[in-house]
Amino acid sequence: MSATVLSGRELAAAIRAGAAAQAAELAEAGTPPKLAVVVATADESSAWYVRSIAGAAEKAGIACDIVDLGTGASPDDIRHRLAALSADESVHGVILQTPLPDGAKLEDLASAIAFEKDVDGANPLSLGRLASGLPAFAPATAEAVVAILDHHGVELTGRHVAVVGRSTVVGKPAAHLLLNRNATVTVCHSRTGDLAAVTSAADVVVAAVGRAGLITAEHVRAGAVVVDVGTNPTEDGGLVGDVDAASVTGKAGALTPVPGGVGPVTTALLLRHTVEAASAALDR
Numbered sequence: 573m574s575a576t577v578l579s580g581r582e583l584a585a586a587i588r589a590g591a592a593a594q595a596a597e598l599a600e601a602g603t604p605p606k607l608a609v610v611v612a613t614a615d616e617s618s619a620w621y622v623r624s625i626a627g628a629a630e631k632a633g634i635a636c637d638i639v640d641l642g643t644g645a646s647p648d649d650i651r652h653r654l655a656a657l658s659a660d661e662s663v664h665g666v667i668l669q670t671p672l673p674d675g676a677k678l679e680d681l682a683s684a685i686a687f688e689k690d691v692d693g694a695n696p697l698s699l700g701r702l703a704s705g706l707p708a709f710a711p712a713t714a715e716a717v718v719a720i721l722d723h724h725g726v727e728l729t730g731r732h733v734a735v736v737g738r739s740t741v742v743g744k745p746a747a748h749l750l751l752n753r754n755a756t757v758t759v760c761h762s763r764t765g766d767l768a769a770v771t772s773a774a775d776v777v778v779a780a781v782g783r784a785g786l787i788t789a790e791h792v793r794a795g796a797v798v799v800d801v802g803t804n805p806t807e808d809g810g811l812v813g814d815v816d817a818a819s820v821t822g823k824a825g826a827l828t829p830v831p832g833g834v835g836p837v838t839t840a841l842l843l844r845h846t847v848e849a850a851s852a853a854l855d856r
């Protein structure tokens with residue numbers, strides 16, 4: 573039997589519709605929501621991702637400025653622009669797109685994004701608050717993992733979740749969000765001794781690595797739920813996840829597809845966060 577496909581498309585559409593309705597109300601109230609995406613890379617897949625955010629924002633009635641600083645931007649250039657956007661009252665959400673130029677580190681530069689405009693949870697303050705169970709915008713991808721599981725009715729309380737990947741943008745915040753939901757969480761990484769032994773003991777496996785097909789049937793317990801965060805470009809211009817779907821589908825109980833799983837939910841959540849930030853600005 574094949575694993576149930578846990579699509580993210582319907583959930584993403586519902587989140588986008590909610591964001592669009594709230595954006596219209598905010599515009600009516602004199603606070604049209606605006607997102608700024610700071611870019612300092614010529615990376616193709618990054619450009620595609622930024623265009624997809626801008627397109628989705630436009631459709632939802634959210635203005636989206638792509639601030640392209642060019643590949644020659646220094647860490648100071650980026651920091652100053654993030655600070656300026658943070659001080660700009662017409663801007664409600666600020667994202668720093670990766671990859672960054674050599675010598676620039678996301679965790680360092682993102683401290684220049686005002687906490688209340690940090691709609692992709694990149695400022696270390698946001699991750700610290702998340703870890704402390706305090707309100708903060710979570711990185712949209714990490715939140716999308718939990719949102720897609722909730723949407724499909726996957727219970728988290730008391731379940732063992734293995735998160736593969738410990739980046740500050742996906743693995744670590746996903747682990748904190750899952751802990752906040754009372755899951756028992758194991759975080760794996762490149763130095764984990766026997767990955768398959770850990771992941772195959774879990775009820776839910778979240779793969780956030782960036783290696784096509786890393787997770788195979790031997791990594792998954794029969795009937796487990798598998799969330800594939802990976803987005804690995806293929807030579808023919810397509811996209812594959814970190815999970816070898818052909819191998820895993822005969823063993824797992826459910827699996828998120830790539831594309832069409834975590835990705836669309838991530839983009840939709842960025843829009844939701846932006847209107848929430850605009851709404852909070854209106855209330856201040």
Ligand code: NAP
Pocket residue numbers: 713736737738739740741742743760761762763764767780781782783786801802803804834835838839
């Ligand atoms: P990253 O910063 O490169 O982190 C990758 C993590 O995977 C690291 O913690 C690394 O361990 C671990 N790892 C590498 N090789 C491993 C192995 N053989 N076994 C176990 N763990 C291993 O990547 P990221 O930014 O978190 O992104 C992860 C994936 O998610 C990528 O495919 C990315 O494109 C995708 N992504 C998707 C979305 C979306 O919206 N769908 C958004 C963001 C990212 P160490 O810490 O030990 O190096």
